[in-house]
Amino acid sequence: MLFKSTRSNVSPVSFREAILHCLPDDGGLYVPASAVDLRQFFLYMDADTSYPELVSTVAPALLEGELNPISAARVAESAFDFEPQLRRLDEHLSVLELHNGPTGVFKDFGIAFLAAMMEELLRGGGRAMTLTATTGDTGSSVARAFAGRAGITAVILYPRGEARGLDPSTFTSAGGNILPIRIDGSFDDCQRLIREAFEDRPFAGRYGLTSANTINVGRLLPQAFYFLYAFIKLKRELTGDFYFSIPSGNFGNLTAGLYAWKFGMPVNGFVAAMNANNSFGDYLRGRKFSPREPVDTVSSSMDVGNPSNFERLASFYAEAPAVMRNMVFPESVDDGETLQAMRRAWKKYGLLLDPHGAVGYAAAERLLTCDLEDGHIVVVSTGSPAKKAELVGKTIGRTVEIPPYLVGLRKAVEPVATIAPRLDALEAVIAGSC
Numbered sequence: 001m002l003f004k005s006t007r008s009n010v011s012p013v014s015f016r017e018a019i020l021h022c023l024p025d026d027g028g029l030y031v032p033a034s035a036v037d038l039r040q041f042f043l044y045m046d047a048d049t050s051y052p053e054l055v056s057t058v059a060p061a062l063l064e065g066e067l068n069p070i071s072a073a074r075v076a077e078s079a080f081d082f083e084p085q086l087r088r089l090d091e092h093l094s095v096l097e098l099h100n101g102p103t104g105v106f107k108d109f110g111i112a113f114l115a116a117m118m119e120e121l122l123r124g125g126g127r128a129m130t131l132t133a134t135t136g137d138t139g140s141s142v143a144r145a146f147a148g149r150a151g152i153t154a155v156i157l158y159p160r161g162e163a164r165g166l167d168p169s170t171f172t173s174a175g176g177n178i179l180p181i182r183i184d185g186s187f188d189d190c191q192r193l194i195r196e197a198f199e200d201r202p203f204a205g206r207y208g209l210t211s212a213n214t215i216n217v218g219r220l221l222p223q224a225f226y227f228l229y230a231f232i233k234l235k236r237e238l239t240g241d242f243y244f245s246i247p248s249g250n251f252g253n254l255t256a257g258l259y260a261w262k263f264g265m266p267v268n269g270f271v272a273a274m275n276a277n278n279s280f281g282d283y284l285r286g287r288k289f290s291p292r293e294p295v296d297t298v299s300s301s302m303d304v305g306n307p308s309n310f311e312r313l314a315s316f317y318a319e320a321p322a323v324m325r326n327m328v329f330p331e332s333v334d335d336g337e338t339l340q341a342m343r344r345a346w347k348k349y350g351l352l353l354d355p356h357g358a359v360g361y362a363a364a365e366r367l368l369t370c371d372l373e374d375g376h377i378v379v380v381s382t383g384s385p386a387k388k389a390e391l392v393g394k395t396i397g398r399t400v401e402i403p404p405y406l407v408g409l410r411k412a413v414e415p416v417a418t419i420a421p422r423l424d425a426l427e428a429v430i431a432g433s434c
C-alpha cells in the first residue's frame with residue numbers, strides 16, 4: 001500500500017517515506033492511496049488471537065513489500081507489552097478498553113507502533129529525529145515508546161511550566177535518546193516552532209526530522225488494528241448490524257475506524273460521539289464545516305474546535321459522500337448526560353468509564369433505544385477512569401484507585417534545556433545532543 005497526500009498533487013510514496021518525512025511537499029497530510037482487502041485474514045483469526053498476533057498478520061498484508069512477517073512480529077512484540085481489552089457487556093453492547101498502556105490513553109497504541117516501526121525501518125542504517133509538541137501525557141507516552149530505540153532521537157517540546165512523567169535516566173544528558181526541551185512560551189509557540197522546523201527543508205534534512213504527533217500517518221494507521229481486534233473477538237457472536245461508538249475530538253480514531261472498514265471489516269457504521277464541541281457534526285451531516293472556538297467540558301481531551309484530521313476525513317468523504325453519510329452518525333452529549341451515563345454504566349454493568357468513554361457510552365445508548373433489534377455496538381473506552389479518579393469517584397460514589405504508574409505521570413521533571421521559541425535556539429540544543 002502506498003500513501004498519497006490529501007491534496008493529491010504529488011505522487012504516492014512508500015510507508016517508509018510517509019513515516020520518516022511525514023509531511024508531503026504540497027502541505028497536505030498522508031493518507032492510504034488504496035485499500036488492501038484483509039478479509040481472507042479474518043477467517044482464521046478468532047477470539048484466541050492475541051493482539052501482537054493480529055498486528056503481525058495484518059501489518060505485513062497492508063505494507064506488502066515493506067514489512068515482512070518476521071519484521072512485523074518483531075515490531076509487534078517490541079511495541080505491545082499491553083493489549084486492548086474487549087469486554088462483552090450483554091447481547092447488544094461491548095466495550096473496547098484502550099487505556100491499558102503506559103499513560104492510560106489509547107494514544108499509547110499508535111505511538112508504540114510508530115516507535116517500533118521506525119526502529120525497524122532504520123535497521124539498515126540511517127538516523128531520524130522525532131519532534132513532538134505536548135502539554136500533557138503524549139510526551140510521557142513518546143518518551144517511553146522511543147527510549148532506547150536505535151538510530152532515533154525523540155525531541156519533546158513543552159510550553160512554560162510543563163514537563164511531567166519522564167524518566168531522566170533516558171535523557172540525552174544521561175546518554176539516552178530522549179530530549180525534552182522547555183520552550184519559553186505557550187503551546188502555540190511550540191507548535192509554531194515545529195512548523196518552522198519542517199518548513200525549513202535544509203534544517204529538516206540535516207536532522208532527519210519527522211513528527212510523532214498525529215500528522216504522522218505511522219501513528220494513525222496502527223489505530224485501525226484495534227478495531228479489527230474487536231471485530232475478530234466478537235465475530236462468532238454477531239448476528240445483526242455492527243457499530244462502534246467513538247468518543248471524538250481530533251477524529252483520529254474515527255478516521256482509523258473508517259480505514260478498518262475500507263480494509264474489509266464488516267461494520268454498519270460509526271457513532272461520532274462528541275461533547276459540547278460538536279461543530280464537526282454539521283459537516284458529518286453534509287453541511288459546510290465551520291470551526292468554532294472550543295468550550296471547556298469534563299471530557300477535556302475532546303475539547304477541539306478545529307479537528308486536525310478534518311483534511312483526512314474530507315478526502316475520505318470526497319470519494320463517496322453519500323456512502324459516508326450513511327456510515328457516520330454524529331451525536332453530541334453534554335456534561336450532565338456524560339456524568340449520568342458514567343453512573344448508569346457503573347450500576348448496570350459494573351463498568352468504570354472516564355468522562356471520554358462515558359460520552360461514547362451515552363451516544364451508544366441513544367442508538368440502542370432507536371431500535372437496533374439484533375445489532376451490537378462496541379463503545380470505545382479511550383481513557384483510564386483512574387486518570388480522572390476524583391471526578392469518577394464522586395460521580396459513582398466510590399473510591400477509584402490510581403495505580404502507581406499513573407501517579408508517576410504527575411511528577412514534574414526538569415527538562416534538558418529551556419530555550420526561546422526560535423529555530424536557531426532549537427538547533428543549538430539538538431546539534432549538541434545527537
Ligand SMILES: *Cc1c(COP(=O)(O)O)cnc(C)c1O
Nearest residue numbers: 248249250251252253301382383
Ligand atoms: C485524544 C483523546 C480523545 C480524542 O481522540 P481523537 O482521535 O482525537 O478523536 C478521546 N479520549 C481521550 C481519553 C483522549 O486522550
